[in-house]
Amino acid sequence: MLNKKQIRYCLDTMKKMFPEAKGELNHSNPFELVIAVLLSAQCTDALVNRVTEDLFKKYKTPEDYLSVSLEELQQDIRSIGLYRTKAKNIRKLCQVLLDDYNGEVPRTKAELMKLAGVGRKTANVVASIAFNEPAIAVDTHVERVSKRLGICRWKDSVTEVEETLMIKVPREEWSETHHRMIFFGRYHCKARNPNCPECPLLDLCREGKKRMKRAEEN
DNA sequence: AACTCGGGGCA
DNA sequence: TGCCCAGAGTT
Numbered sequence: 001m002l003n004k005k006q007i008r009y010c011l012d013t014m015k016k017m018f019p020e021a022k023g024e025l026n027h028s029n030p031f032e033l034v035i036a037v038l039l040s041a042q043c044t045d046a047l048v049n050r051v052t053e054d055l056f057k058k059y060k061t062p063e064d065y066l067s068v069s070l071e072e073l074q075q076d077i078r079s080i081g082l083y084r085t086k087a088k089n090i091r092k093l094c095q096v097l098l099d100d101y102n103g104e105v106p107r108t109k110a111e112l113m114k115l116a117g118v119g120r121k122t123a124n125v126v127a128s129i130a131f132n133e134p135a136i137a138v139d140t141h142v143e144r145v146s147k148r149l150g151i152c153r154w155k156d157s158v159t160e161v162e163e164t165l166m167i168k169v170p171r172e173e174w175s176e177t178h179h180r181m182i183f184f185g186r187y188h189c190k191a192r193n194p195n196c197p198e199c200p201l202l203d204l205c206r207e208g209k210k211r212m213k214r215a216e217e218n
Numbered sequence: 219a220a221c222t223c224g225g226g227g228c229a
Numbered sequence: 230t231g232c233c234c235a236g237a238g239t240t
Contacts, residue, residue: 037236040236041236042225042236043236044227046227048235085223139235139236186235
């Protein structure tokens with residue numbers, strides 16, 4: 001298991017590799033952030049951005065999403081996977097925002113997770129990025145990278161990965177940590193063919209060393 | 219823990 | 230063509 005100093009080195013290195021790693025879902029508007037992250041489930045961020053560019057011009061408020069038919073909203077997000085379910089969830093979510101939250105987006109993880117279509121990851125992203133609440137969003141990239149490097153254990157659940165990161169990463173870096181690890185995971189430490197031979201973190205990477213050794217034997 | 223939803227991107 | 234993708238909900 002990596003210690004705090006080693007983890008800091010990892011995060012600094014990731015920043016050097018992807019200095020532009022800002023996170024494309026970094027909307028200043030909490031409501032738009034909820035919608036964007038909800039839509040992003042199981043599809044690429046580039047696709048979501050393409051759709052939300054037009055979507056957010058047409059729909060500004062929860063009322064706007066409820067003012068059209070379900071079919072019309074589905075058409076507007078048709079190019080995104082799971083669009084039927086997501087359109088239904090957006091309508092449910094907007095209705096709850098109006099009924100229970102005066103049209104505003106709630107700030108805490110617990111409240112966010114009660115919204116339709118908002119699970120652990122979306123709730124964490126919105127709470128941490130939009131409201132700077134204490135949370136680290138662990139998606140598949142963050143989980144994979146954490147486990148390969150040895151920041152956490154292989155068998156850890158998503159909750160355990162989350163807890164470990166919150167303990168070992170300074171509070172003020174939680175939000176940025178999310179984006180750095182996602183870029184690192186998406187473009188370098190990929191699920192299928194991680195670029196271990198050219199990885200600057202190979203020396204301290206548990207999984208990387210294992211893979212290099214295995215490749216050498218073949 | 220395992221399954222389903224699902225169109226687009228990429229090899 | 231076949232496989233995967235910045236997940237959530239249900240069983």
